[in-house]
Amino acid sequence: MTPLDETLRAVLTDRAGALAPASDPMAGIADRARQIRRWRIAASMAGTALAVSAVAVAVPALTPGRTTVRGQVAHAKAPAETSPVPANALARGADDRGLLHPLLDANVVAAWADRHPGEGAVYSISLISGTQQVTPRLRFALMEVWRAGGPAWVVGAQDTAGPNPVITRDEVVPIGAPLVAAVVSGPALAMIIAATSNTVSAYAYDPGDGTLRDRSRIPSPGDFSFNLDREPRRVGQDFLVTTLRDGQVVRVPVPDPDPAGPTAYPSPGGPSPQQTVCCG
């Protein structure tokens, strides 16, 4: 050890040792935390230009017999024994992703609490899907939030441009859906992402003209995404077509990417999406 090393060590120890401790170390921490939280949200809201909307699909209550769908008359399959999808059917948790995921941090917890005041403490947030890096600035994922008021599924969009990226938008979707999907759109970008439970075996996209493209089988559970920004596409008339493992096929309207408000979700037990016997 050189003389400088020894002297440097002595100087640092002396200077630090002469410092009196703070009288109340807890003072101001909560207020500072709130400041940081508000700054993070404000900084991220200022720069996000992309919109996120979400649609959820519930296991439909099938009516045996004929079902009229989009100009076709087709026989619907007899309903299978419908067992409710467990609320955590899609949840994989942060542990499945290895190290703590960048979206699953205090920013998300804090942003949720600020967006939903009065809903009680947030106990945990776990990933339902993988994180989709949509642009160099934007990534999002589907998450399950466990809070004092009960669980909720959330589509979260995160702007990573700032030093402290935070969730910029979250939308609650119905618990128990076999599929949760979101549309992300912005300048020169339109895509759909989805996370599925083990009840979904395949998907396809109807651009609004009755044809099917992007047909694919998926592992269970799985994630998928594809671009919407291709011709032809009739916005407001296109569908995400999913095939369940019991043979049911569910068509879900792809929502308009309207940042003004959330998309209305079909809820379990509510009006059934149109169905058709197709693809698989």
Place this chain on the structure above:
Amino acid sequence: MDDAAHRAFQAFVVGRSPALLRTAYLLTGNRADAEDLLQTTLAKTYLSWQRIRDREALDGYVRRVMVNAQTSVWRRHRPEASYDVVPDLSPGRDAHADADLHDALWTAMASLPRRQRAAVVLRYYEDLSEAETARVLGVSVGTVKSSTSRALASLRADASLRDTHPDGALT
């Protein structure tokens, strides 16, 4: 945050804040900035508290938060912090022989770039290894070695230190 977590966080703060304040002081050079840095660090730790699963790694986590927070303070181009003049040295030291040198070295620390100063504090005060320092700073071990080496070279070359020890006793 539930009551149990809040109590655990409070216990952590009460137990560790004196040591954390000392580190913050060495990073910033003055008490006011140190208290501000400590409060920011603890606030960020508070926001992450329920997510931190490995309590054994808590000190390392908090150090990282502190160093990163100090870096962001500098990046906001705050005015260069003035270094406090601490009037008393530890008892038993030869005030006449060491005071000028210590003052000069403390003042010279103020001119070090933030990363070099952080490396010096972590290596020479916190006594972290090069690998541990690299983890806190988020850089490679090689970068820690070069940062520390450059910091020491800058201190040796500092004019005020040369004036104090013209015979090169620190080399």
